[in-house]
Amino acid sequence: MKRLLRTLSGQAVWPPPVWLMRQAGRYLPEYRAVRAGVKDFVALCTTPALAAEVTLQPIRRYGFDAAILFSDILMLPWALGHGLEFKEGEGPVLPKLRNAADVAALDPARVADRVAPIMETVRLVRAGLLAEGFGETALIGFAGAPFTVACYMVEGGGSKDFAAVRGMAYAQPALFQRLMDVLTLASIEYLSAQVVAGAEVLMLFDSWAGVLSPSLFRRHCVAPATQIVAALRQRHPNVPVIGFPRLAGVMTREYAATRVDGVGVDTGSDIGAVAAMLPSRMAVQGNLDPLAVVAGGTAMTAEVAGILSAMRGRPFIFNLGHGIVPQTPPEHVAALLELVRAG
Ligand code: CP3
Secondary structure: OOHHHHHHOOOOOOOOOEOOOOOOOOOOHHHHHHHHOOOOHHHHHOOHHHHHHHHHHHHHHHOOOEEEOOOOOOHHHHHOOOOOEEEOOOEEEOOOOOOHHHHHOOOHHHHHHHOHHHHHHHHHHHHHHHHOOOOOOEEEEEEEOHHHHHHHHHHOEOOOOOHHHHHHHHHOHHHHHHHHHHHHHHHHHHHHHHHHHOOOEEEEEEOOHHHOOHHHHHHHHHHHHHHHHHHHHHHOOOOOEEEEEOOOHHHHHHHHHHOOOEEEOOOOOOHHHHHHHOOOOOEEEEEEOHHHHHHOHHHHHHHHHHHHHHHOOOOEEEEEOOOOOOOOOHHHHHHHHHHHHOO
């Protein structure tokens, strides 16, 4: 079994498997070269040959234990018929979802057709990994968790405090729950299709889970993730799921109720303390500060050593605490891999 899959089955594989969130991206010159040749980011995500190529680029350079499908969490709302644009230097821009008509306009029936190119990317990557001799590298499919996707749909993009979406969750609970239900069911179908196309592991990114109050965290982070994991496990019992309830702090303890196989930990959390809150066979993933990789040198070495010594002896996947940043020198990533693989 591949090292990542063994870890997610509850074994303490050492040295730990390693991959990095956003490992395909702007810090790599070969990514920028592909990106420069397409009209926009959505076009890159929906052109299978190019999306597969950029998925494989970091594997060729570093031999990571996992490849993550090149796409974006906002491709699901896009496929539901909600608009999506990536403006240069601004990040994603979406129409602001406001009322029952906006929720009713979402069309789950069109999703399968619109995500067909993404499934083709999954098939190409699986075949490419094998053809290029990366037989130990597992392919991760993913979706945004319903709450984080709802954040971007309601706010119309990123936000400092996500006041509009939190406001809607309190003031219009029935409307917000309807939106969450549409996203939860669509996510199950979307993730399941990725497995059928060749994904071996699934990850749910709940990047903004930490802005929720404890009661709303239970309702809009833990409950939908529990529903998604249960449905996927019924259809694909051997495909593990990693959940990433970012910034959840002590609420991460309750996230164990989702029965995910692995839990992502953000940079600001003490990874040993989070691991101690979770069942001992539940894998933990994280949590090097992406800025430590920008710095490199002794600062990075010390941070890596701290994480490895806290995680030795338990199922652990080395990763960052959030996505790699564009200014990261690619040679620092190579140095990071050497440190992790020295255990
Ligand atoms: O390499 C990988 O990790 C796989 C692909 C991937 C991307 N986004 C590519 C991407 C994955 C798994 C994501 C997840 C994602 N996207 C999240 C969850 C994780 C997190 O970072 O919190 C979120 C919140 C998004 C939404 C999103 N996509 C934003 C806010 C932005 C703009 C900010 C930025 O970094 O540019 C994106 C764009 C995006 N998604 C890029 C990439 C490589 C950069 C676009 C470009 O190349 O121009």
